[in-house]
Amino acid sequence: MTADEFREYGRAVVDWLADYWDRVESLPVLAQVEPGQVREQLPARAPEHGEDFYAVLEDMDTIVVPGLTHWQHPSFFAYYPSNTSGPAVLAELLTAGLNVQGMMWQTGPACTELEQHVLDWLAGLLGLSDRFLSTGSGGGVIQDTASSAILVALLAALHRASNGRATRDGVASGRFTVYTSAEGHSACEKAARVAGLGAAALRTVDTRADFSMDPDALRNAMKRDIAAGYTPAMVLATIGTTSTGAIDPVPQIGSVCTEFGAWLHVDAAHAGVAAICPELRWIHHGVNDYADSYATNPHKWLLTTFDCDACYVADRDALIGALSVLPEYLRNQASESHSVVDYRDWGVPLGRRFRALKLWSVIRWYGGEGLRAHIRHHVALGQQFAEWVAGDSRFELMAPHPLSLVCFRLRGPDEVNRQLLEAVNATGRIYLSHTKLRGTYTLRMAIGAISTRDRHVADAWDLLCREAARLLPG
Known part of the structure; x- marks a missing residue:
């Protein structure tokens, strides 16, 4: 790859990533593929002759992105945050x-x-x-x-x-x-x-x-x-x-x-x-x-x-x-x-x-002030979500929540909580994970994605409440 080709394709890659960040909210958070589905779309053998790099970007759109769980999605609330940012990617x-x-x-x-x-x-x-x-x-x-x-x-x-x-x-x-x-x-x-x-x-x-x-x-x-x-x-x-x-x-x-x-x-x-x-x-x-x-x-x-x-x-x-x-x-x-x-x-x-x-x-771009604002925003969202849980008699908090991780569940059997988690994740709108606390099935709301705003947390709570109403009629 010549310097001029690198410049051309490099610009295309940066544009592709910027477009991805712009559109990631419109994608299902959790990958919507079956095991083996990605590999089925790939050639059985490595190419004998080199390909244009635009072909790689095309396959990113048609093969890779549909097979991803999107950790940079604003409604990714599973496991723990895994942030990236513009300055970090450029430094990479x-x-x-x-x-x-x-x-x-x-x-x-x-x-x-x-x-x-x-x-x-x-x-x-x-x-x-x-x-x-x-x-x-x-x-x-x-x-x-x-x-x-x-x-x-x-x-x-x-x-x-x-x-x-x-x-x-x-x-x-x-x-x-x-x-x-x-x-x-x-x-x-x-x-x-x-x-x-x-x-x-x-x-x-x-x-x-x-x-x-x-x-x-x-x-x-x-x-x-x-x-x-x-x-x-x-x-x-x-x-x-x-x-x-x-x-x-x-x-x-x-x-x-x-x-x-x-x-x-x-x-x-x-x-x-x-x-x-x-x-x-x-x-x-x-x-x-x-x-x-x-x-x-x-x-x-x-x-x-x-x-x-x-x-x-x-x-x-x-x-x-x-x-x-x-x-x-x-x-x-x-x-x-x-x-x-x-x-x-x-x-x-x-x-x-x-x-x-x-x-x-990252430190030079955001400075201490920007990094503190980033953390404080998510902590505030976590506390707001915990208040909503505590104020709804159908739900219960399962552990202290000093930062932005909230453990909660529906009052009732584990099976109902499994169904609730499966139902909200199946919508593709949000993604939560679970744990067991002293043997009790518990849902986890881990707030921390770079693009998460108040409305994303509010939408997640609204979805949880609607599915809870469906599972616990009356």
Whole structure:
């Protein structure tokens, strides 16, 4: 592709995306295809001769878009937000075009230093302390997802808990345990498996009435394990659990971790970015005092294209000690001077994309003021929706709702709630997901799409009420 062809097709792609954003509200939110339907429309074999790029755009319209669930739809209320924005997409284009391999400072000095700097910016916006800044003994790194952040935190925790033996000799050299609440993310179990501990090393801690981790139950679990000869390695506390948005009591959990010498990783994947707003910074209470590592996802609620997890450590030595492998072909003068950061030692992959460009672009375009307005708008919509639920005797709220996630259901059997969810999703007008809270089928309203406005939430409530009336006549 020549430079002139790239210009022509590049303009066409930008136009296509802009048109898509303009029309996405008119599309069914949930994909309206059957399994295998997309593949049936694709040629059985790869083309022998090259095709014009306009043919790709045509197939986007006829094959791909009809087979998508539209996460950028203003009435996408399922799971959690997954925002993108103009500045983030343009920065992704720059990232792809430069195609920097940022494994070490030497292979991309600007890639490394911009990542350090923009994560320090974000730490300041979130109210994180100097412990997590790159100018001290800690620092931030962009992982792909919160799952990877949990894994590298666990590896660092094992390195510290074993005085390096787990890194050198493997986890079989000791018996280690990992703790999270019953509402904690499944990525914690996967991390335990990948790290070689196995799912049997994971301890599921009971929750309190508000679905947050019970610190007393955590302490008792650790006492039992120590008596049985285990070493508590890491506790995963959550700020904004997936099911309910519960916020674990980090100060009390941190105190237990200090008592038993366990690493505290705080997973704030969805909700953490809300701390950009000073009035919501209470969600981080205890993080600055107790957390050994912390992660939040700008790619969920902060307008930054997937994938971008901001992962911070208070002391980088354990992380680097767990993950640093230095073959001869990677040795260089800059690294050996110890005056630079080599991010190859901060994650599992050696290769690294220039992800910082999109977060840098988003923060520069919106500024702190714009980002706070974005979060506050969705929180206000969530509170309004919760008021509507609470004011209708047919419905009930199932969990606290401090931010923009509301868990609710129709009073009555689970089957009616399943039917309600299926009915509203089948319309194509909105998309909600569900969870089970202590065995009870519950609907989730997760507000956070960039284009969601008051009318979209009002329309969703109107649709829910109409379907409820149909299911519960009289």
